[in-house]
Amino acid sequence: MSESKPDLTVSIGSIKMKNPVTVASGTFGYGPEYAELVDLNRLGAITVKGICAEPHTGNPTPRTFETRSGMLNAIGLPGPGAAGFIEKYASFLSQYDLPVIVNVWGKTVAEYGRVVEMLSSESVVSGFEVNVSCPNVKEGGALYGTDLKAFSTVIEEVRKKTGKPVIPKLAPNVSNIAHFAKAAEDCGADAISIMNSYPAMAINIETRKPELANRTGGLSGPAIKPIAIKLVWEAAKAVKIPIIGMGGINCPEDALEFIIAGAAAVAVGTANFTDPSTAIRVIEGLEAYLARHGIASISDLSGTVC
Amino acid sequence: MIQETAQILDHHDQQDDYRVLQLSAPGIGPLVQPGQFIELLVPRLNDAVLRRPFSIYKADKQSVTILYKVIGKGTTAMQRLENGEQVDIIGPLGNGFPDNQKELTPVLIGGGYGAAALYLQGKALSQKGVVFFGGRSAVDILCVHEFEALGWEVRVSTEDGSRGYHGLVTESFDQWLTEVSSPPEQSPAIEVFACGPEGMLRAFGDRAKTGGFKAWLSMDRHMACGMGACLTCVIKKKETESSWQWARCCKEGPVFDSTEIVWDE
Numbered sequence: 001m002s003e004s005k006p007d008l009t010v011s012i013g014s015i016k017m018k019n020p021v022t023v024a025s026g027t028f029g030y031g032p033e034y035a036e037l038v039d040l041n042r043l044g045a046i047t048v049k050g051i052c053a054e055p056h057t058g059n060p061t062p063r064t065f066e067t068r069s070g071m072l073n074a075i076g077l078p079g080p081g082a083a084g085f086i087e088k089y090a091s092f093l094s095q096y097d098l099p100v101i102v103n104v105w106g107k108t109v110a111e112y113g114r115v116v117e118m119l120s121s122e123s124v125v126s127g128f129e130v131n132v133s134c135p136n137v138k139e140g141g142a143l144y145g146t147d148l149k150a151f152s153t154v155i156e157e158v159r160k161k162t163g164k165p166v167i168p169k170l171a172p173n174v175s176n177i178a179h180f181a182k183a184a185e186d187c188g189a190d191a192i193s194i195m196n197s198y199p200a201m202a203i204n205i206e207t208r209k210p211e212l213a214n215r216t217g218g219l220s221g222p223a224i225k226p227i228a229i230k231l232v233w234e235a236a237k238a239v240k241i242p243i244i245g246m247g248g249i250n251c252p253e254d255a256l257e258f259i260i261a262g263a264a265a266v267a268v269g270t271a272n273f274t275d276p277s278t279a280i281r282v283i284e285g286l287e288a289y290l291a292r293h294g295i296a297s298i299s300d301l302s303g304t305v306c
Numbered sequence: 307m308i309q310e311t312a313q314i315l316d317h318h319d320q321q322d323d324y325r326v327l328q329l330s331a332p333g334i335g336p337l338v339q340p341g342q343f344i345e346l347l348v349p350r351l352n353d354a355v356l357r358r359p360f361s362i363y364k365a366d367k368q369s370v371t372i373l374y375k376v377i378g379k380g381t382t383a384m385q386r387l388e389n390g391e392q393v394d395i396i397g398p399l400g401n402g403f404p405d406n407q408k409e410l411t412p413v414l415i416g417g418g419y420g421a422a423a424l425y426l427q428g429k430a431l432s433q434k435g436v437v438f439f440g441g442r443s444a445v446d447i448l449c450v451h452e453f454e455a456l457g458w459e460v461r462v463s464t465e466d467g468s469r470g471y472h473g474l475v476t477e478s479f480d481q482w483l484t485e486v487s488s489p490p491e492q493s494p495a496i497e498v499f500a501c502g503p504e505g506m507l508r509a510f511g512d513r514a515k516t517g518g519f520k521a522w523l524s525m526d527r528h529m530a531c532g533m534g535a536c537l538t539c540v541i542k543k544k545e546t547e548s549s550w551q552w553a554r555c556c557k558e559g560p561v562f563d564s565t566e567i568v569w570d571e
Contacts, residue, residue, distance in 0.1 A: 029535035036307040064530045064538040068353045075537050078552060221355040273531045274355050276309060
């Protein structure tokens with residue numbers, strides 16, 4: 001009997017991914033940084049670093065700090081702005097057979113609308129991940145991620161500005177993730193990313209100063225995976241739109257846990273720093289798992305917690 | 307830039323807390339330029355998510371060698387690595403030292419294990435000049451015989467006076483510069499290449515500015531990815547006289563022209 005290859009394809013709105021693996025925004029630059037080491041054509045999609053309408057300088061240094069099984073970051077979303085992103089990276093990214101999800105953010109509701117409006121007509125852009133949950137920018141960011149009304153206002157505004165997939169990236173530090181997931185769905189979002197880094201802090205006991213110049217940051221890496229798994233599991237029960245699960249994925253087994261919890265796709269984040277080939281190993285491992293268990297399609301596995 | 311599983315060919319104590327690690331790296335070795343670095347994934351450091359960056363000390367067609375000091379949990383874990391074990395490395399990374407300007411005398415300045423990052427430059431430059439090595443104590447002075455063997459004049463200074471000039475490397479350099487400058491009011495015909503603690507680099511940046519000579523500084527910053535993606539290791543780089551932009555130590559650097567660096571107050 002000839003075995004057919006397992007089907008790894010997933011759809012996130014109109015984005016057709018050849019496999020369910022993307023990279024988490026902020027951990028993979030805009031593509032060229034890793035292109036010498038990773039065959040970008042193999043990724044299901046790339047999610048580029050957060051972009052706002054205008055260029056932004058980000059936070060002072062130190063910006064990251066390694067903790068046990070994780071790291072803190074308070075990079076503060078430096079970036080070239082919408083026009084700069086297109087000028088610098090559009091032709092590079094267009095060379096690849098690779099959906100490009102652009103992570104966008106703003107300091108006001110209008111700014112969220114503006115960056116999406118500026119980028120929506122660009123052919124290189126496949127969809128938008130809406131960053132309403134960055135713990136490291138003073139304005140916007142965290143507020144839009146933790147206040148249900150403010151959150152809905154941003155998603156509605158972005159929805160009005162584009163026909164391309166809109167993917168809010170939820171904050172983990174909310175009392176009920178299902179409410180935010182449902183609000184996203186009600187506002188016309190095509191999918192949801194869960195989760196952003198968790199607000200966190202580390203202090204140097206000799207100097208008694210915070211380890212980050214921004215004082216607090218976001219925790220990422222294996223330390224947060226169980227938190228993310230629970231959030232994906234809870235959100236998946238509340239909505240029909242697909243979930244992109246992320247938080248501490250290091251290996252195929254981690255990704256499978258997210259998918260079983262209810263994610264349709266996954267993103268590899270901090271592990272790109274540990275080993276740039278992680279996403280490729282995850283893709284290969286997912287395929288091997290499906291074959292081993294006689295599961296025809298990755299979507300058959302999604303949301304199958306017993 | 308290559309990711310390579312490298313076998314440990316040699317790992318030995320240099321002196322005090324300093325150790326030398328030679329790795330089989332037929333992919334990375336031949337590509338190395340002076341002043342570049344590798345990112346090493348430390349085995350058995352299971353709760354760490356980040357690689358560790360190390361300046362490349364030596365490189366040939368088959369291998370790369372680093373000289374490191376045991377200072378944190380990563381380097382402490384590295385101490386136990388044995389010959390034959392494998393480690394995952396990425397390199398060569400960053401923008402290293404340029405070739406020297408032929409009409410100028412090259413001067414290398416190494417603070418502590420910064421000396422290791424200068425060895426390939428010392429080897430590559432066809433013209434050999436003067437090397438200044440500074441450290442807290444005699445045990446922090448590395449590579450002296452190797453630079454002498456390459457044909458460089460080596461001048462050592464220690465803060466505790468246990469070897470060479472008693473004082474800072476900057477003082478030793480200043481003294482030498484007064485001796486060789488003639489006439490003293492003219493800009494000295496030297497070009498500096500330096501690696502070491504930030505205070506030392508800044509002091510040479512200041513001297514380059516006031517003395518009117520060129521200085522290339524290898525900057526050390528805490529890094530996460532090492533390949534330009536995470537934007538952790540940024541420094542302020544002059545754009546115009548009144549403005550600056552972030553530059554990544556791992557990508558645009560680690561070596562910068564001293565006049566480009568905007569030092570923090």
